[in-house]
Amino acid sequence: MYRTVETEKKTECAFLVGVEMAAQPSVWTIEDSLEELGQLAVAAGAQVVGATTQKLRSPNPGHYIGTGKIEQLQELKTELRYDMVIFDDELSPVQQRNLEQELGVKVIDRTGLILDIFSQRAQTREGRLQVELAQYEYLLPRLTRQWTHLSRQEGGVGARGGPGETQLEVDRRRVRQRITDLKQEIEGVRKHRALYRQQRERDGVPVIALVGYTNAGKSTLLNTLTQAGVTAHDRLFDTLDPTTRRIKLPSGRTALLSDTVGFIQKLPPAVVAAFRATLEELELADALVQVLDITHPCGFEHSQTVGKILGELGLSDKPIVTALNKIDRLAQVENLEHDNGSYRAFLGEAWKPLQELMAHYPQAVPISAERRWGLHELLQKIDDVLGDDLVDMEVRLPYSAGDLVALFHSNAIVKKRSYGKDGVTLRGRVSQKLVKAFEKYRVHGRSGAVRGTGVTG
Helix, strand or coil: CCCCCCCCCCCCEEEEEEEEECCCCCCCCHHHHHHHHHHHHHHHCCEEEEEEEEEECCCECCCECCHHHHHHHHHHHHHHCCCEEEECCCCCHHHHHHHHHHHCCEEEEHHHHHHHHHHHHCCCHHHHHHHHHHHHHHHHHHCCCCCCCHHHCCCCCCCCCCCCCCCCCCCHHHHHHHHHHHHHHHHHHHHHHHHHHHHHHHHCCCEEEEEEECCCCHHHHHHHHHCCCCCCCCCCCCCCCCEEEEEECCCCCEEEEEECCCECCCCCHHHHHHCHHHHHHHHCCCEEEEEEECCCCCHHHHHHHHHHHHHHCCCCCCCEEEEEECHHHHCCCCCCCCCCCCHHHHHHHHHHHHHHHHCCCCCEEECECCCCECHHHHHHHHHHHHHHHEEEEEEEEECCCHHHHHHHHHHEEEEEEEECCCEEEEEEEEEHHHHHHHHHHECCECCECCCCCCCCC
8 A cells, every 4th residue: 555645844923912012112113113024934844824903011921922812823823724823023931932832833933944044044054063053042941841852852943943843952061161161162263254354455455344234135236236147036045154255346446245145123132142254244345335114114124134233243333334225116117127227217217206215315326226316326325435544645666566566556546657667657536445555756846745635756
């Protein structure tokens, strides 16, 4: 006798729960936050079958929600046949355990859901290390006496990859040891990154970091400007691993454009801590480009969230250019062309409110990363921002110093060049970082050494 065995994993059905706290005002409405949670659940591979909300003065210490809402969830379980309940806020280990006992299904929170998505999307060794560290630190306090071993972890959303599949019988001591090992490996990654950064500092190449809410179009913009070829789909946290590519600015300067992990509201602290090595790229960037999806109904909230996270990371003082992305979706005609100069005509009446929106953001440029609209203006704006770091300089380089000649051409704005018997004389605007490298060959004017902002003579 033969029988059919289904090997395809069944899609889990998720029910969403959001709580609105009176003592915790937010720019986000509970409905918008819960809608985003549903998108995260779908991105993790679940099917959302329902949602509910509750208003509370403060969370219930034992179950986070009230007893009446628990009874409602128990009744809905029979009707909707959900496999798990996802909470929009982080639950304590006690609350999570009590809710699982009451509801008889798996219970996860927003943090666990985001970590699950990260475990699916991380491709590089660095990304996998960071995700695994965040997973273990999230899991450690949840190893209660009732479930001493990781064997309680099941497959599916919220319990995928790394912890729960590679070491099913690991205990608290081994988890702590693994956390220590992961931190040491990530520290090695940090040191490796530091070497690259030191080389960039010596070369004087400015670094521009793309930041923004998840799914705002950062990866698409990177691909369009640099042909990086990174994955870019219309879903939350589609790309996770950092990517850096060289670009040429309108002035002729070379710069590095770096994509970073997308932000999201209620970003788990464990994720921020684990991705410290990646986020250090933001700290050392010369300028930030915030990519904002202006067509999203929660675009303002997205911008507020990004600004808040940048503030928490101590990056609020960085020069920021805002790319108002996806303006092609505002176009009022069907037959659109990939024309960099005529996109305003396609926008029609949408151009005026777009101009008003630009006034709310520093150094704002409307673009369509997908259709290449406004990209020259964006690069020019970046060039202008980076130009604040430039000083005028004239140098006379011997022909034997070919490396310095190349460095001047690639990382300075060359205004004049002349060739003599003993070498080449170059005049232009140079980054402050490179002044020391060329000081030995600096040309002095009739009034003496050049100081500060210009060349004399």
